[in-house]
Amino acid sequence: MSTNNTSKQAKNYHSIKLICDAMLGKLARTLRFLGFDTLYVGELEQSLSSALPDPDILELARETGRFILTRDEMFSRMDSHRIILIPGGSVEENLNYLKSKQSFSFTFVQEDSRCYKCNKRVKKVPKKSIEKMVNEKTFEHHHAFFQCPSCNQVYWKGAHFKRDEDGILSRFSGVIEDEIE
16 A cells, blocks of 8 residues: 555544543543544543533533543443443553454554644644754754644654654554654
C-alpha cells in the first residue's frame, strides 16, 4: 500500500471522535498522539471543578458525535452503540483490543498528531519561530518542530515522536503502523 493511500485512510479514520472516561487518561493521551480527537473526562471534570455524571457524559457524546471508551461496565450498558467497554490492562492491551475487537486502525502520521494537553491538532512550524521556547541543545539537534496553536506547547521528534525503548511507537510497534520517514 502506498504512503499516500495509507495517509488518506488514516485521515478518514481520524474523523472518529472519542471520549475517554476518567480511568483512561493514558489511553486518551496516546489516542491524541495518534491523531484521534479525544476528550478526556478527567480534564473536563478538572475544568468544571466537579465530577461529571455518566448521563452527562453520554449526552455530551451524543451532542458531539463521539464514542465513549470506558472501563465502567454499568456505564457501558447505558448505550451499547455509543459506549465501548475497555477491559483492564495496559495502554498497549487497550489499543490491541480496539484494533482486534472494534476494528480500529492505528497509523501514525506525524502531521495528524494532537496536543497531549488540549487535544488541538499540532502544526508544523518554522524552526526559527520556536527558538526561544526550547533549550539551546534541543534547538540545535532537531529540525522538525510542531506546535499547538491553542496552548503553544512545542513538540519535536526527540520528545513527542520519540522512537526509543520508552517511546510510543516502539512500545506499540505491533499495533501501530508508522509513517515516519
